[in-house]
Amino acid sequence: MLDGAIVWMNARGNTEQWGTTPYSRKPGGVRRVEQYATEQDAFVAELDGVPVGALVLGSGPSPQMPIPPAAEPERYVRLLITDRRYAGRGIGAALLAHAVEETRRAGLTLLRVDCWAGGGGELVAYYERTGFTRTEPFLSGTWPGQVLARRVG
Numbered sequence: 001m002l003d004g005a006i007v008w009m010n011a012r013g014n015t016e017q018w019g020t021t022p023y024s025r026k027p028g029g030v031r032r033v034e035q036y037a038t039e040q041d042a043f044v045a046e047l048d049g050v051p052v053g054a055l056v057l058g059s060g061p062s063p064q065m066p067i068p069p070a071a072e073p074e075r076y077v078r079l080l081i082t083d084r085r086y087a088g089r090g091i092g093a094a095l096l097a098h099a100v101e102e103t104r105r106a107g108l109t110l111l112r113v114d115c116w117a118g119g120g121g122e123l124v125a126y127y128e129r130t131g132f133t134r135t136e137p138f139l140s141g142t143w144p145g146q147v148l149a150r151r152v153g
Helices: 002-011 029-039 091-105 119-129
Strands: 041-047 050-058 075-082 110-116 133-140 143-151
Touching: 041 091, 050 091, 075 091, 091 110, 110 119, 119 133, 119 143
Parallel strands: 075 110
Antiparallel strands: 041 050, 050 075, 110 143, 133 143
16 A cells, blocks of 8 residues: 555655655665554555555554654554555545544544645645644655644544
């Protein structure tokens, strides 16, 4: 799904968000996915038995990202990916709804995510439509990012 997302983004002229190299060929890419599956809480969405999306939740942002820690315990969306062949079916929104439930189940009230803020801010707007609010913008090198938060009650 990550390789497919890069192909999809590149076909639309977006080479800044994740670059042009397939994720599986990036240094550390396969290892990072393995860590997501074994060291974080990973969830896979299926449609008729076919994986169509994935969500990874952690207890905070990736240590590689220049994001300040939250002032309280939180759940953090480390990865949200959907198979672009199934775009428009609400898979990402369903996975984010699951993240809300997992946050609630953990007895926490804060769910955060960070995303690429370039390209006109479409990804930031997506998270806003799903109930998140902008908090801190950040730069990771030249990569513009945005942290968003959602209160879970």
